[in-house]
Amino acid sequence: MNMVRVLERTGADVRYDAKQTCCGQPAFNTGYHDESRDMALHFLDIFDGDGSDYIVAPSGSCVTMVKVFYGSLLELPEEYREKAERVRSRVHEFTSFLVDVLGKNSVGAEFHGRVTVHDSCHALRELRIREQPRLLLRNVKGLELVEMDAADVCCGFGGTFAVKHASVSTAMTEEKVESILRSGADVVTGVDSSCLMNISGMLKRRGSAVRCMHIADILGGSGS
Amino acid sequence: MTSRTPIIPQNLKLLVEERIHDDGLRGNIRRATHTSLGKRAAVVEDFPRWEEMRTTAHDIKKHVMDNLAHYLELFERQATEAGAQVHFARDAKEASSIVCGLAREHGERVIVKSKSMATEEIHLNPALQQSGLRVLETDLGEYIVQLAEEPPSHITAPALHKSRGEIGRLFSEQLGIPYTDDPEELTAIARRVLREEFLQADVGISGVNFGLAESGTICIVENEGNARLSTTLPKVHIAVMGIEKLLPDAESLGLFLNMLGRSATGQRITCYTSLITGPKRSTEPDGPEQLHIVLLDNGRSTMHADPKLREALYCIRCGACMNICPVYQKVGGHGYGSVYSGPIGSVVTPVFMGEQAAHDLPFASSLCGACADICPVRIDIHHHLLDWRHRMVEGQDGPLLERIAMRLFTFTALSALRFDLAGRLARLFAPFLKHSAGGMRLPVWSETREFPNLPEKSFKQLWKEDRERS
Incomplete structure (x- = not known):
């Protein structure tokens, strides 16, 4: 909740979609791409077009999974590539969001x-x-x-x-x-x-x- | 330490366990790798545009690999024109039999070798010995591991795992001399022994650091002068060269020499850089009468045909990724069991030795990525390890329990309801796993570390309560 407090202190309107679960990194890292892909698609379905401007996570490795590995090292089906592209540009690690995006x-x-x-x-x-x-x-x-x-x-x-x-x-x-x-x-x-x-x-x-x-x-x- | 477990990748776990608690070994590796890294950092500063140089080096290697057939043909033509005899070897066995054939034909007494990983890869020394030939490693580090009957533990510093005391004892036992651990004395002793042998040798075998396609020239870098002796004194010189060692021309060599010495040993340039174009010419007083260049494929064309793996052929074998790797620093090269150890070794070994044999290698990494950051030719080493993990799981399946766990977790994570329920169940049963000092007891993990208790409430619950309050 502390991340939420800090974000709200900067004036952000914070939302949380309770349908979210896991980005799929543990499976991906261990070589299980099929399992990881299922979770990635679930992630993209939830976050793409959810009406928010940014997706912020207090984890460099989860953000890496989405921002770097989705669609590159983890192959995604054709119909998800654009979704992944849109989500990738909106997802930020917490401190990088504060400093690089908000300029704080x-x-x-x-x-x-x-x-x-x-x-x-x-x-x-x-x-x-x-x-x-x-x-x-x-x-x-x-x-x-x-x-x-x-x-x-x-x-x-x-x-x-x-x-x-x-x-x-x-x-x-x-x-x-x-x-x-x-x-x-x-x-x-x-x-x-x-x-x-x-x-x-x-x-x-x-x-x-x-x-x-x-x-x-x-x-x-x-x-x- | 001398290991009884055969140093092959199938034994990875055993080899690691034999080494991980050896403080002496860890100290030796730590001192050596940190010395190299420190020197490297100092001389990389010569170039404020080092990062751009890495990109250029990457691009040159990419260009050569994308036009490999052209450069191979050009190299072969130019080398032949210069009087060298070029041989192609499809695999390790073929390469080894070509070299053994040549050595038997020309060698009666002793064969001197300068440091070469390609000849380690094709297991040349045992093959030569089986042919009844005496083969002597002349690089000091290689000489040491040959005396110890061990493979090299690092691609540029073969005896890096040994302390000077261990080397002193080895020399004393094997050469029958009084013990000393003075590096200069030990070097002088090795030099005395080796000089005699150089004069006796009728065949010299070397590796190749770079092959220049425009002129058919081979380039060998070294610090001891032994490679120069090995390639000039005997009447026949055989060079074994992986087909990925090609560069277009001398101009690109300038860049790579600047990067190789700095990345490998923190040297601006190595003490000797030999450029060899053909054998001795009729106008020259000395040099070998014959130069044979054995071009080695051994899986490289498989890597070349694979759009992802092709990048691994850019490697110039500097060893910087080993020096910086926290895993390598803990277990050393023998811990991997493969000829090429460390991060890049785990990328190329599944091709050189087969996926079955190398199955565990890509998993023996925390994927920290320090290797990719230091690589002078910008190979994304840790991403290749990730790719290999996938290939291994896809091709051979992971352990049964792991597969079940992954499927179960995925099934759970595909529905928020199931995910919540799993969280609730975990919280319900966690107290039964309770261990000392407020932590849970987990297999393996809890042997050396505590595992935190699960928080009483999930983020989801906290969020809900928070929103209800406001």
Whole structure:
């Protein structure tokens, strides 16, 4: 709900269609294109022509699925290509929407703490989102932004990779967690819940007090 | 470490498990890859337009691949004109038997080899040995892995997985010399041994970094001078060259030399760049009497015929994608089991070794895309891995449980009602999975990480309540 609050604070009229489910990325990433395509068509049927100007999601990887993979790496039937084209141009990741579309540097938020940003791979390399979250965080009252080393290195999640190659995934997450701990931050944030769930899982296992928070919860939250 | 598990892609999971907890190995790989990456970053700064250079390099490779027949014919004609003998090999077996035939014909004593991944790909060394020939790797890294009876673990730094201590012990055991881990001393020892052999050798075998179609020239880059010795001292030089190594001309070579050295080892240019056009001419005092160029297909024309996979032929084998890859950094080249390891290795191996053998490779990646960002010729490596995953699932089917899970999830997600119901059920049963410290217990995942509890309410419920309030 914090994303909704931030968007409404900018004056946007936010709507939510309860028929939506999943963009199909998990199946796509694992190679199951038929299953993924079914979900993609469901997604396109709901969002194309729904009367809204923009589609905003608090997830770089879901946005990547729609914006980058629909119709390119995931083949769609002829009659859906135009739909996909229209939807693709309307879908935006949350921080990129605020900064690149609305031109906002600040959303008038307040948060007390030392915060570091983890760059999620899809957001960083498919959507080129790097500065947007940092810009918004720098303008949060009371927030101190610190950079970890290797912020742009993968956290090791990778969807089914985390289970198929759990030991390699774990080794990658360990390095990420060590970078976070070295940064001295008490909160790690990012634009993707899945990476944060992974990182948080190991921080908790280690008994660390460092918290993982989605950037929407910092920008729209209660302040600490 | 020396592995007993055969280093083949079918053993990927075992090979990974043998390596993932080896801190010494991880330290060696980390030091080597990070050193290369650091040097690379420094010298890439020479070119403010590096990103444009990548695009140009991509376009040149695309042009060559889109006109492959023309450039192959031109190369063959020009190389033959210059006095070289050009052979075509359809597959690894044919290439290996051509080289073995030539080597048997001309080699009596020892065959010296300079670093070449193409000869690894066709498993040339065992074939030569079976022909009764003694073959010696002369690149220091290759010499080290040959002594250790291991395949190279990196396409430009074959012994990258070994520390200098391990190399010292290896030299001491294999050469019967006192132990030292001083890199300069070790290099000097290898040089002494190898120099003697160079003078004895009657056949030299090399790879090729670039083949220039306009002149039939082969270009070989290296740092130790061993490739130059291997290609000039023996009376016969055999070069094995993948057909994707072609460039149009010397002008394009300038760009690629600038990019290869920087991307591979962070060098502005390698210490030696040899341009070889034909064998020794009658007016020249030295050089080989015969130059044989073996053009290797081995699945490349299959890749060429595939509109998606063709891009993988742009690769110039710099190894930057391995250096930057967080998976490669954890397990090293042997962890993949394939001759070509790392991200690009997982793209080309299913073609070189077959989809069955390479089934697991495209899945051994978090798809972070760092490989595509560093690739000097802009190959979308991680997208090719995604494509392979699809091909593997389509061609061979995934594991039964995975297939059922995917179908079930899709069935659920195609209706908001079912999706809601599944969420409610999950919330209902989640407390029974409860684990310590406010997390759920999941197989595999929970061995190293906590899994969060499901939120009490779905977004849908929160949204509804929020709208009812206002």
